[in-house]
Amino acid sequence: MTTAARPAPRAAKRSEGRDFTLFLVKLLLVTLIVRSFLVTLFFIPSESMQPRLLVGDFLIAAKWPYGYSRWSLPYGIPLFQGRIFGAVPDRGDVVIFRAPPDQSQDYIKRVIGLPGDRVQMRAGIVWLNGEPIARQRVADFVERPGVDERCAAPEFVEAGPAGERLCxxxxYRETLPGGRSFETLDIGATQADDTQVYTVPAGHLFLMGDNRDRSADSRFEPRPGGGIGFVPLDNLVGEAMLTVFSTDGSAEWYNPVSWFRAARPERIGERF
Structure with a gap:
């Protein structure tokens, strides 16, 4: 006796396809929520935040501390104006933000001046509201630069124990009012070591790089790829939270062994 074929396998295949599609949609929604409201990943492309951050560091930044604006969303989708649940950073926070004037790139700098503060540089020292912030000379910063990096000038180059090039x-260790302290680099005398007094407008911040002589920051007029001037609070993306990976840039995509050789595991897990 012949038994008629049943369509169950085809229905099962349709069910599997529907379940897989539903899984992808859920994964996309979860990723969008995490990326928009919780954390974002940021790559350090320059020396402007040395010694705390090196080129090749990957950070996680928390989005909730300062509230949410259009720049919290992927690609800066303008779903709303201003910020919701907004909060002003503390002096000394390391923040990621959309850089003026064109808001086309994310930058990372340290908060030095809050709305209403007066900030000035005198002989390389930061003056805040008419008072110099405390600064103490500490041990030199010695770095083995990545493959695409160069020391700031020949006088800063030296040979390491194995003959490798070091910078x-x-x-210096600087301490802000309230006791927040961090390390900075002062490579030499530059035009930005002596400035006018900057009065931070309402709704804005004065941001600086820890590598004071290699940072395009609020001391300079805003221009694409350069200075940023005063940064609107609405441009904040998040607060730097944790270093999750670091590479010296020497990895070759076709050589898996080089991936491990290029990693800097000692930097993983550093908090702010």
């Missing part, structure tokens, strides 16, 4: 820079 050595003068390092």
């Amino acid at each position: 050595r820079y003068p390092r």
